[in-house]
Amino acid sequence: MEEDIKYHHQLPIQLRFNDVDRYGHVNNNAYFSFYDLGKVDYFNLVLKIYNGTPDVVPVIANINADFIAPVFYGDDIVMETCVSHVGRKSFTLEQRAINRKDNSVVCHCRSIMVCFSLKDQISVEVPDSFRRAIEEFEHTKFPLEK
Structure with a gap:
């Protein structure tokens, strides 16, 4: 399944x-x-x-990491991030660190992010604005779940 994931976001790690x-x-x-x-x-x-004071924010409900290969001081690391699934109240964030020395994946992380209302202190549905922004950035359509 990891092979099917497309990462459109990268961040160099110092x-x-x-x-x-x-x-x-x-x-x-x-x-x-x-x-x-x-x-x-x-x-x-x-x-x-x-950019402001949001009412709804994503919070981590579950996080799992696989450590695949060691990284040493001085290695050139980039963190790639994408959303692989959007549900009714949550979405799945996939991340992996790449060692640019040999383009190898050195670790992988999967986080379940739940949308949370700061005002009401409860989980809420993924805002339409989040869904649209993720779909546009990820170049994919996530079906609405019932």
């Missing part, structure tokens, strides 16, 4: 000295800050939710 553990590679915990950087950049570019 590795910091404190991302590296005593074994000389990027610590697994650091990847989650990389995922956050890609997610925030994607949301800002596509959903424009950080």
Whole structure:
């Protein structure tokens, strides 16, 4: 299934000295800050939710990461992000880090994002504006679920 995913968003990741553990590679915990950087950049570019005070925001309901190959300080890493599914109240965010040295996938993350009303403090349906923006950016139509 991963092979079918098309990534239209990329963000270069600057590795910091404190991302590296005593074994000389990027610590697994650091990847989650990389995922956050890609997610925030994607949301800002596509959903424009950080331009003002939104009522509805996506929040993480579930996150799973696969660590495929080690990354070392000085490697050239890019985080790719896309939405692979849009449901009624949630959508699936796919992310992967690519080592540009050999174009290998070094990690993959799948997050279920639930739309959440900050005012009412409950989950809500994916706003039409989010759905349209994601579909336009991803060049795909996500069927409405009942």
